[in-house]
Amino acid sequence: MKQLEFSEFYEANRDVCLRAVLAGVGDRQLAEDLVAEAFTRAWTSWHVVRRHPAPRAWVVRTAFNTRVSWWRRRRREVAIDVVPDTPEVAPGDRGPDTGLDPDLLAALRGLPERQREVIAFRVFLDLDTKATAAALGIAPGTVTAHLARAVATLRGHFVSTDNLEVRP
Amino acid sequence: MSLHSMNDDTTEAEQVLGALRQSMDGVTMDTPVERIAAAGRARSRRQRLAKVSVVAAAAAGLALGVSSYGNPATAPPAAGNSTGAGSVHIHTAAFSVDTKTDGTVHVSWDKAKYFSDHAGLQAALAKAGLPVIIKVGEFCLGPGDDASLDHGQGPGVTQVMKGERQSNGRVDLVFTPSAMPAGKQLFIGYLNAAQLAASGGRPGSVERLVPTGVTLNCTTQAPTHD
Numbered sequence: 001m002k003q004l005e006f007s008e009f010y011e012a013n014r015d016v017c018l019r020a021v022l023a024g025v026g027d028r029q030l031a032e033d034l035v036a037e038a039f040t041r042a043w044t045s046w047h048v049v050r051r052h053p054a055p056r057a058w059v060v061r062t063a064f065n066t067r068v069s070w071w072r073r074r075r076r077e078v079a080i081d082v083v084p085d086t087p088e089v090a091p092g093d094r095g096p097d098t099g100l101d102p103d104l105l106a107a108l109r110g111l112p113e114r115q116r117e118v119i120a121f122r123v124f125l126d127l128d129t130k131a132t133a134a135a136l137g138i139a140p141g142t143v144t145a146h147l148a149r150a151v152a153t154l155r156g157h158f159v160s161t162d163n164l165e166v167r168p
Numbered sequence: 169m170s171l172h173s174m175n176d177d178t179t180e181a182e183q184v185l186g187a188l189r190q191s192m193d194g195v196t197m198d199t200p201v202e203r204i205a206a207a208g209r210a211r212s213r214r215q216r217l218a219k220v221s222v223v224a225a226a227a228a229g230l231a232l233g234v235s236s237y238g239n240p241a242t243a244p245p246a247a248g249n250s251t252g253a254g255s256v257h258i259h260t261a262a263f264s265v266d267t268k269t270d271g272t273v274h275v276s277w278d279k280a281k282y283f284s285d286h287a288g289l290q291a292a293l294a295k296a297g298l299p300v301i302i303k304v305g306e307f308c309l310g311p312g313d314d315a316s317l318d319h320g321q322g323p324g325v326t327q328v329m330k331g332e333r334q335s336n337g338r339v340d341l342v343f344t345p346s347a348m349p350a351g352k353q354l355f356i357g358y359l360n361a362a363q364l365a366a367s368g369g370r371p372g373s374v375e376r377l378v379p380t381g382v383t384l385n386c387t388t389q390a391p392t393h394d
Binding site for chain 2: 006010018019101154
């Protein structure tokens with residue numbers, strides 16, 4: 001029963017969660033690793049996640065939290081890596097950012113972290129302002145302000161200054 | 169601000185966010201659900217075993233745990249760990265060594281502590297059937313050995329050991345003692361702090377297959393940045 005429920009949840013939400021996390025971290029491979037880790041945690045805590053009011057927001061929030069813990073761990077490890085050069089992408093495999101506009105990823109990475117998280121929840125998970133505020137633990141007005149600032153920054157990437165036409 | 173310009177702003181914001189959303193339409197998660205579920209099951213097992221180990225160690229009053237997980241006669245081996253003669257399951261503060269039913273030896277490091285007990289690790293690996301020499305700041309070769317390195321590894325090393333990235337981001341080492349050529353042993357030379365500073369951590373260590381029963385030629389000259 002657990003396997004079936006979880007499989008359905010995963011199949012229905014994995015892509016949208018990946019896009020949300022990608023918007024938050026701006027790195028394709030890291031996003032996939034984080035989402036896989038978050039879904040693994042969802043599997044081990046399925047009895048909690050299945051009753052969560054916004055389970056896919058739980059996954060994305062967990063992915064963002066995991067990123068912070070990985071980053072802290074890496075800082076402690078400094079340059080000491082037992083197998084520092086183990087290839088993470090096998091020859092012939094798809095590159096980490098294939099199919100994505102590198103300028104767009106750079107633009108996303110240029111946004112402050114909180115703005116990227118607001119985009120992840122508001123735009124990609126389609127949560128409303130109140131739910132986004134609850135997921136991020138901030139005020140609804142702050143969500144609105146972060147989104148407006150993010151739009152202002154990204155406008156230059158998507159919109160031609162001459163005619164305000166969205167790029168194809 | 170006029171109502172007209174406010175509407176323009178809203179429309180433009182919708183355009184920007186819509187384009188952003190659309191730009192990622194092709195992004196899909198390739199990881200199959202089976203892999204996620206398998207990782208989840210393995211983690212649950214590890215957590216259960218860790219609880220058992222903690223309780224057992226506490227009961228025995230041991231700071232250093234050396235344990236074998238027995239299985240009831242009717243039950244399959246748990247978590248893929250091997251049992252019986254030759255099985256090694258050693259868990260210390262710095263590392264853990266577990267022999268598996270497929271003949272591999274899995275080593276997990278606490279990298280923050282990995283300088284603390286090389287002798288212990290060397291003994292544990294030898295006990296698990298993998299002869300190994302571990303040094304810090306010294307790099308050894310057998311007489312006439314090929315000195316070339318590829319990302320810190322000498323010829324043939326990848327058959328014997330490989331890094332395995334865990335779902336939590338940690339890299340564990342998996343050794344295959346059966347793949348060790350006759351008359352050879354594994355040499356692991358970790359760069360010391362000064363050498364790491366010079367190499368930038370690439371490589372952070374040197375691994376080679378070196379001959380047994382001969383005097384090795386060692387140098388403190390670390391490999392250059394690769």
